Amino acid sequence: MPIRTWAKWFGRRPSGVPASRRSLRVGIPKVLNLWSTHQFWWGFFTALGIDPAHLVFSSDTSEEQGRQFGKGRGTVDCCYPVKCVTGHYGELLAGARRPIDVLFSPMIYSLPSFLRGHVADNLACPRVMAAPENVKAGFLREGDGFAARGVRHVAPLVALAEPRIVPRQLHAALADVVEGLTLEETRRAVEAGYRALEAFNAALRARSREILATCARADRPCLLVLARPYHLDPGIGHEIEVDLQAYGYPVLWGQYLPLDEDLLDWMFGAEVRAGVIRSPLDISDVWPSSYSANTNEILWGAKFAARMPWVACVVRLSSYECGMDQPTYTPVQQIVERSGTLFFAFQELDATKPAGSVKIRVETIAHYLERAAGAIIARKKAAMGPGCPLLAAQAA
Numbered sequence: 001m002p003i004r005t006w007a008k009w010f011g012r013r014p015s016g017v018p019a020s021r022r023s024l025r026v027g028i029p030k031v032l033n034l035w036s037t038h039q040f041w042w043g044f045f046t047a048l049g050i051d052p053a054h055l056v057f058s059s060d061t062s063e064e065q066g067r068q069f070g071k072g073r074g075t076v077d078c079c080y081p082v083k084c085v086t087g088h089y090g091e092l093l094a095g096a097r098r099p100i101d102v103l104f105s106p107m108i109y110s111l112p113s114f115l116r117g118h119v120a121d122n123l124a125c126p127r128v129m130a131a132p133e134n135v136k137a138g139f140l141r142e143g144d145g146f147a148a149r150g151v152r153h154v155a156p157l158v159a160l161a162e163p164r165i166v167p168r169q170l171h172a173a174l175a176d177v178v179e180g181l182t183l184e185e186t187r188r189a190v191e192a193g194y195r196a197l198e199a200f201n202a203a204l205r206a207r208s209r210e211i212l213a214t215c216a217r218a219d220r221p222c223l224l225v226l227a228r229p230y231h232l233d234p235g236i237g238h239e240i241e242v243d244l245q246a247y248g249y250p251v252l253w254g255q256y257l258p259l260d261e262d263l264l265d266w267m268f269g270a271e272v273r274a275g276v277i278r279s280p281l282d283i284s285d286v287w288p289s290s291y292s293a294n295t296n297e298i299l300w301g302a303k304f305a306a307r308m309p310w311v312a313c314v315v316r317l318s319s320y321e322c323g324m325d326q327p328t329y330t331p332v333q334q335i336v337e338r339s340g341t342l343f344f345a346f347q348e349l350d351a352t353k354p355a356g357s358v359k360i361r362v363e364t365i366a367h368y369l370e371r372a373a374g375a376i377i378a379r380k381k382a383a384m385g386p387g388c389p390l391l392a393a394q395a396a
């Protein structure tokens with residue numbers, strides 16, 4: 001799956017912009033769960049009439065960004081992705097990309113996960129929720145770094161898993177920033193945000209299905225990356241999947257797997273009918289404490305990989321000092337490996353891409369895939385039985 005589309009994700013320019021708010025410049029740190037909700041924010045702000053040219057996302061994370069814009073601003077010892085937020089704030093405040101009037105950094109409390117309704121809750125990691133306030137403190141220590149640059153810091157708590165309360169949360173935060181903003185207008189903009197996000201996610205899921213169908217027809221393997229959404233950031237995930245793609249293996253991301261009914265019924269239907277799980281998206285059989293949205297999606301992705309014959313290998317990414325990922329290492333690995341699927345983990349990723357060891361491990365993965373993918377696919381196909389909808393067009 002070609003994934004190098006980030007410039008498009010963060011750079012799309014819809015039309016129909018009201019004139020009254022054209023001059024307001026909004027900076028948004030491209031960090032953490034912004035990587036899975038960016039289209040919501042784009043749809044929301046442009047629906048409010050903010051000029052698309054005035055929506056400024058920070059750059060991808062890099063060591064240089066942290067050194068130049070975040071040095072000396074750290075406040076808490078934390079996991080690597082949260083530590084990096086400081087550099088994004090500094091870059092936006094410095095106007096390094098374009099000048100801004102507002103630094104908008106939502107404290108995302110919950111996420112609009114595709115597993116909503118099938119799990120206990122859809123919460124964001126507490127470190128993600130608290131990051132805006134923690135990072136802001138680093139820019140207030142020696143005087144108000146926001147006021148000094150004429151920038152307002154707006155960091156509303158937003159429960160994106162609960163669309164009904166989001167308009168009130170955002171209206172309260174933005175009413176005195178966006179001139180003349182009404183609750184009704186905010187409600188319409190929130191709806192536009194969800195529509196944009198759903199359309200984007202649906203397009204990527206359709207693309208993932210196409211890739212799986214291509215692999216199924218040719219009986220060739222693909223890889224699945226199981227990670228947090230922000231491992232898509234080249235400075236957080238170090239583009240390890242890109243190195244693997246260079247060997248010719250298509251790469252899927254766990255957040256964008258196909259959810260079509262026919263496919264899920266083929267994969268999970270027997271377990272649903274046997275009462276093992278309540279629905280194809282139920283993960284209570286492997287992860288009863290399903291409160292964290294991103295963790296839930298990683299566990300479901302592992303189940304998907306275990307059942308999908310052409311996913312011959314899973315690559316797990318996690319960051320330095322991630323307390324949320326630690327309890328999931330063993331269950332995810334066991335789910336994947338018990339199906340005979342190859343499993344490789346890159347853990348404790350931080351600022352430095354361990355280029356040498358990544359190269360060796362990528363070569364190792366490619367070697368194992370070359371040797372074992374055919375047998376893995378055959379074994380998994382036999383376990384799943386006939387009727388795969390990915391092959392339906394071929395059979396017809």
Ligand code: SF4
Binds near residue numbers: 079125319322323
């Ligand atoms: S999930 Fe892990 S890496 Fe992400 S913010 Fe929480 S602790 Fe940090």
